[in-house]
Amino acid sequence: MAKKEIPATRQTTINAQPRIHQHAAEIQAYGTVSHGLPLELEEPVRLEMTEQLNLLLADTMTLRDLYKKSHWQVAGPTFYQLHLLFDKHYDEQVEIVDEIAERIQLLGGVSLAMAADVAETTRIERPPRGREEVPVQISRLLDAHQLIIGHCRQLAHRASELGDDGTNDMVISDVLRANELQVWFLSEHLVNMPLVEAKEPSVTAGAV
Numbered sequence: 713m714a715k716k717e718i719p720a721t722r723q724t725t726i727n728a729q730p731r732i733h734q735h736a737a738e739i740q741a742y743g744t745v746s747h748g749l750p751l752e753l754e755e756p757v758r759l760e761m762t763e764q765l766n767l768l769l770a771d772t773m774t775l776r777d778l779y780k781k782s783h784w785q786v787a788g789p790t791f792y793q794l795h796l797l798f799d800k801h802y803d804e805q806v807e808i809v810d811e812i813a814e815r816i817q818l819l820g821g822v823s824l825a826m827a828a829d830v831a832e833t834t835r836i837e838r839p840p841r842g843r844e845e846v847p848v849q850i851s852r853l854l855d856a857h858q859l860i861i862g863h864c865r866q867l868a869h870r871a872s873e874l875g876d877d878g879t880n881d882m883v884i885s886d887v888l889r890a891n892e893l894q895v896w897f898l899s900e901h902l903v904n905m906p907l908v909e910a911k912e913p914s915v916t917a918g919a920v
């Protein structure tokens with residue numbers, strides 16, 4: 713019996729060499745969404761939501777990195793507690809970043825990922841490379857939280873208007889609430905309390 717001919721296009725050489733240095737065109741452009749997804753959400757809705765979520769993602773990735781910068785560079789008598797607190801908030805922001813990015817992907821969009829793209833997109837003010845005092849570190853973090861919280865409220869409202877309940881729920885339950893809680897933990901550090909000796913009652917009353 714004659715051997716079956718394998719078409720030339722299917723002939724491959726089998727060996728153990730990894731095919732490295734490969735390049736090809738993108739399979740989906742940034743700023744687009746896949747067409748036919750069984751989500752019962754129209755393409756224009758998914759386009760608007762993924763665009764807004766990418767802004768939220770860029771700001772959240774920047775806040776995440778601001779926490780690590782603060783964790784490394786913090787100085788002074790509250791070093792230990794702030795070093796730990798900043799890293800706890802960093803870990804929580806890492807989770808939020810992943811949730812937002814994966815929501816963009818499941819809506820058929822393309823998530824921002826690389827630092828250069830994030831830097832071009834975020835609306836959070838760029839800090840200096842050097843170290844800053846604790847009150848300045850905390851103020852920067854609070855400003856970033858405030859920007860994200862404001863965007864969350866507006867984005868959640870718009871998602872609800874457009875019928876994207878999943879985005880509304882994620883933005884409120886996972887992003888907004890976590891940011892609100894972190895704001896509380898940070899802002900209490902900016903209350904000017906005496907460390908060792910309480911103020912005289914007359915002095916405190918006079919200040920009101």
Ligand SMILES: [Fe+2]
Binds near residue numbers: 783799
């Ligand atoms: Fe660390």
